[in-house]
Amino acid sequence: MPLQPPVLLDGKQLAQQMQDALAQKIQHLLPQVGRPPGLAVLMVGDNPASAAYVRNKERACERVGIASFGHHFPADVSQAELTQVIHQLNADERVDGILVQLPLPNHLDAEALLYEILPEKDADGLHPMNLGRLVRKEPGLKSCTPAGVMRLLEQYQLSPQGKHAVVIGRSILVGKPIALMLLDANATVTMAHSKTPDLKATVLAADIVVAAVGQPNLITADMVKPGAIVIDVGINRVQDESGKARLVGDVDFANVQPRSSYITPVPGGVGAMTVAMLLENTTWSYCQRCKASYNDETPTQR
Numbered sequence: 001m002p003l004q005p006p007v008l009l010d011g012k013q014l015a016q017q018m019q020d021a022l023a024q025k026i027q028h029l030l031p032q033v034g035r036p037p038g039l040a041v042l043m044v045g046d047n048p049a050s051a052a053y054v055r056n057k058e059r060a061c062e063r064v065g066i067a068s069f070g071h072h073f074p075a076d077v078s079q080a081e082l083t084q085v086i087h088q089l090n091a092d093e094r095v096d097g098i099l100v101q102l103p104l105p106n107h108l109d110a111e112a113l114l115y116e117i118l119p120e121k122d123a124d125g126l127h128p129m130n131l132g133r134l135v136r137k138e139p140g141l142k143s144c145t146p147a148g149v150m151r152l153l154e155q156y157q158l159s160p161q162g163k164h165a166v167v168i169g170r171s172i173l174v175g176k177p178i179a180l181m182l183l184d185a186n187a188t189v190t191m192a193h194s195k196t197p198d199l200k201a202t203v204l205a206a207d208i209v210v211a212a213v214g215q216p217n218l219i220t221a222d223m224v225k226p227g228a229i230v231i232d233v234g235i236n237r238v239q240d241e242s243g244k245a246r247l248v249g250d251v252d253f254a255n256v257q258p259r260s261s262y263i264t265p266v267p268g269g270v271g272a273m274t275v276a277m278l279l280e281n282t283t284w285s286y287c288q289r290c291k292a293s294y295n296d297e298t299p300t301q302r
Ligand code: NAD
Pocket: 145, 168, 169, 170, 171, 172, 173, 174, 175, 192, 193, 194, 195, 196, 199, 212, 213, 214, 215, 218, 233, 234, 235, 236, 270, 271, 272, 274
């Protein structure tokens, strides 16, 4: 049977819809709570990619009515100073979400800092308490990128149930939580990583491929089963022949797209969803902390 033309999973459009809905929700809650939700983003150093992500997040906050409490530190800031600022933000009633923009310079211990964030203000869902809740299938703040991938699948009514999902990459930020979420959605999940002996054979078995590595063109057309759903989480900055920088994912999009049934573009796929989920997490925390009703009419369970 001939394959249907591949469908682009439009994260940008869905993220926009989610932001519109959040803006309405926040406007509705404002008189009840007496203040807007607040998100504090901690950024260290001048990494241009991180700076662009932080700007993006702050602009998105402004669009939906979330107050931003940005903190920008020099690259040589100490662990003790960052810890102290996190403690102040934990105690600040105006702040519902705290996020440390990763990666951090080598002299800083990111995991130790994540422990310092109050679990109920952990906007990125990376505190051990929230990761533990994910393992136990309890409500809590969920890691934004994996939650964004699940929301995108839901939007296109792509149920993972009964499908074989292969997740490439095993980080705490993306690979492990997305594997758990797919498992909870009744997929059969395989995790591949840098030590997987035959990546091609592993990926070829997948009905759903999730690439979260950080290597352009790692996933080529000959690795993808015809009709597979392909989710490209990778964000890589490359230069084209004219020397201009552009963003690509981990998937050789031009050649993989024709073999896929659904595929995310980069940019405009998972990245946009990550920001929308961050705003949603912050608003959810705000509602929990202020005992306001989140009134979540979207299908994703927390
Ligand atoms: P990471 O460096 O922490 O993890 C990369 C993973 O890839 C590791 O688990 C490693 O085992 C695996 N890996 C490395 N080389 C491999 C190979 N040749 N074959 C198979 N697996 C290999 O990275 P991360 O933080 O998980 O991020 C992964 C990618 O996702 C990066 O490009 C990052 O920029 C991107 N990212 C995107 C978003 C988004 O919103 N779209 C959010 C977070 C991260």
